[in-house]
Amino acid sequence: MSDAPVRQLAAEITREKLYLKLHQELPYQSTVETETWTERKDGSVRIEQTIYVERESQRKIVLGKAGQTIKAIGGASRRELAEILEKPVHLFLFVKVREGWGDDPERYRQMGLEFPKE
Secondary structure (H helix, E strand, O other): OOOHHHHHHHHHHHHHHHHHHHOOOOOOOEEEEEEEEEEOOOOOEEEEEEEEEOOHHHHHHHHOHHHHHHHHHHHHHHHHHHHHHOOOEEEEEEEEEOOOHHHOHHHHHHOOOOOOOO
8 A cells, every 4th residue: 555645645735835824925837746655663653755846936935934834834734734644733834945846747756747848
């Protein structure tokens, strides 16, 4: 059994929280990837996710003043994930700039999609 669908669900939940928090400020040029998923001995799960944006200015928007925006996004995502998984979740979010991520065919393959051809 693979945890890939759950990893994708976790990324989608965080992406939803990102859009709900920043819908007016952040263009839809961001994506979330679940980098690591570790089941811990205490029954909890440690999840590390990276939010990719295309420009440094977008990264600053996601982080927010003194990290308040990313903290709010992470908290909302962690609560929903803990409810779905029925176990404690330790969620760690990182924000990185990846120019042109939307034009990368490998990103589409990782999501099980075909890269759109023009």
